[in-house]
Amino acid sequence: MRGVKVDVLVIGGGAAGMGAAAAAAREGAKTILIERNERLGGVLEQCIHPGFGLHRYREELTGPEFAARLRGELESSGAELLTEATLLDLDPAGPRVRAASPKGLLQIRPKAVVWACGARERPFGALRIPGTRPAGIYTAGLCQRLVNIHGLLPGKRAVILGSGDIGLIMARRLRLEGVEVAAVLELKPFPGGLLRNVVQCLEDFEIPLLLRHTVAEVHGKRRLSGVTVVEVDEGGKPLPRTDRFIPCDTLVLSVGLIPEVRALESFAPLDPVNRGPKVNAWLQTEVPWLFSAGNSVAVFDLVDTVAALGARAGVAAARYAQGELPPARAVPLVRGENVLHLVPSALVPGEEATVFLRVPRPFPRVKVSLGGLISRNHLGARPAEMIEVKVPPGASKELSRMPEVRVEVTPA
Numbered sequence: 001m002r003g004v005k006v007d008v009l010v011i012g013g014g015a016a017g018m019g020a021a022a023a024a025a026r027e028g029a030k031t032i033l034i035e036r037n038e039r040l041g042g043v044l045e046q047c048i049h050p051g052f053g054l055h056r057y058r059e060e061l062t063g064p065e066f067a068a069r070l071r072g073e074l075e076s077s078g079a080e081l082l083t084e085a086t087l088l089d090l091d092p093a094g095p096r097v098r099a100a101s102p103k104g105l106l107q108i109r110p111k112a113v114v115w116a117c118g119a120r121e122r123p124f125g126a127l128r129i130p131g132t133r134p135a136g137i138y139t140a141g142l143c144q145r146l147v148n149i150h151g152l153l154p155g156k157r158a159v160i161l162g163s164g165d166i167g168l169i170m171a172r173r174l175r176l177e178g179v180e181v182a183a184v185l186e187l188k189p190f191p192g193g194l195l196r197n198v199v200q201c202l203e204d205f206e207i208p209l210l211l212r213h214t215v216a217e218v219h220g221k222r223r224l225s226g227v228t229v230v231e232v233d234e235g236g237k238p239l240p241r242t243d244r245f246i247p248c249d250t251l252v253l254s255v256g257l258i259p260e261v262r263a264l265e266s267f268a269p270l271d272p273v274n275r276g277p278k279v280n281a282w283l284q285t286e287v288p289w290l291f292s293a294g295n296s297v298a299v300f301d302l303v304d305t306v307a308a309l310g311a312r313a314g315v316a317a318a319r320y321a322q323g324e325l326p327p328a329r330a331v332p333l334v335r336g337e338n339v340l341h342l343v344p345s346a347l348v349p350g351e352e353a354t355v356f357l358r359v360p361r362p363f364p365r366v367k368v369s370l371g372g373l374i375s376r377n378h379l380g381a382r383p384a385e386m387i388e389v390k391v392p393p394g395a396s397k398e399l400s401r402m403p404e405v406r407v408e409v410t411p412a
């Protein structure tokens, strides 16, 4: 077994992990990144559509192009990069990490860890849809991987359940490859994904979007033969006599991502709505040596944000490892009206921060307020798009007098 001592260990080599490792190494910390796949890039590698990097590079890049830029920045940083290295366990006593790699078993003793393992897809089993269990049911990310990386088509006629961005993008992708897309179904009365994706992926290709609809039953013996679709009321309950059969051989599920935190959940407090670890403005969890960024904290809409927060976590982890990050008095952010996802969970007095939040339903215009600290109007608030509120260092100094900050969104 190879034993290594490092300042910072980054686990996960997607946008967040690459941003973190490059930043930590540039701070002068001895840094190792482990990634289970052969290549760094994470989910970006399978996102061959454009729409990445508009903020960071002021260019519209594909996912692999964005990943290549980050890899370039990482390779020149001096961080050690270990691919095909999978985390086996993370022992908080120490901390001590064991990973399996082509070079054998690694035992790593880091001073700080950045957890950047992304998110996993909500599976079919979690939906408890009645019917048979035939072949032909895929999660959207898996379907994207089959088509874009392996060059395989899942079937000939598809129904997509869920109108999140991955579902919308896969509707267009399948149509471009010659698969008939019968419909995209959405339980809520509004689409789950970005408006630009509704227009560019569905409307431009005349793919029907059925709001307030879901799959009530799947049919088929060995292979899916169709789904029963129903309309639902506001509470998501099927409305009587609205059921109809849609023949299809493929059902694609785009019903949500869940932060990957299995190795942490026994010792790092999680946020019940984000489902990732609670982090402060430095992306430091409530376990001082553990930092986290990207989709493993909460599911973010833009990769530019993920890479930037990764870098912030990397800098903070390096400073912690070098004994330069003072213990922080964290001032909790508390959810008020109309706030779902909220990152970070706490602010640090005197430190600038950006607060990211999601609303539960669309509003034409809202006022976002951070407990009297900051308040501003925002046009067109939608659940798919995170609202960003900057907290400059000046305003952040006020925090030292506050026990907590209540975050509220009110229609304006």
Ligand SMILES: Cc1cc2nc3c(=O)[nH]c(=O)nc-3n(C[C@H](O)[C@H](O)[C@H](O)COP(=O)(O)OP(=O)(O)OC[C@H]3O[C@@H](n4cnc5c(N)ncnc54)[C@H](O)[C@@H]3O)c2cc1C
Binding pocket: 011, 012, 013, 014, 015, 016, 017, 034, 035, 036, 037, 041, 042, 043, 044, 047, 050, 051, 052, 053, 085, 086, 087, 088, 116, 117, 118, 119, 141, 144, 165, 166, 169, 260, 293, 294, 295, 296, 300, 301, 302, 303, 304, 306
């Ligand atoms: C279909 C789709 C379309 C998107 N479209 C856009 C868009 O148009 N514009 C935009 O800005 N953003 C878009 N995004 C969002 C953006 O791509 C993601 O938010 C971002 O790439 C997530 O990065 P991450 O590093 O947090 O996670 P990931 O990319 O998931 O990286 C996590 C990494 O951790 C590794 N890992 C996990 N467990 C282990 C382990 N045990 N040991 C070692 N390694 C491990 C994984 O292999 C993976 O490489 C899209 C996302 C999807 C899924």
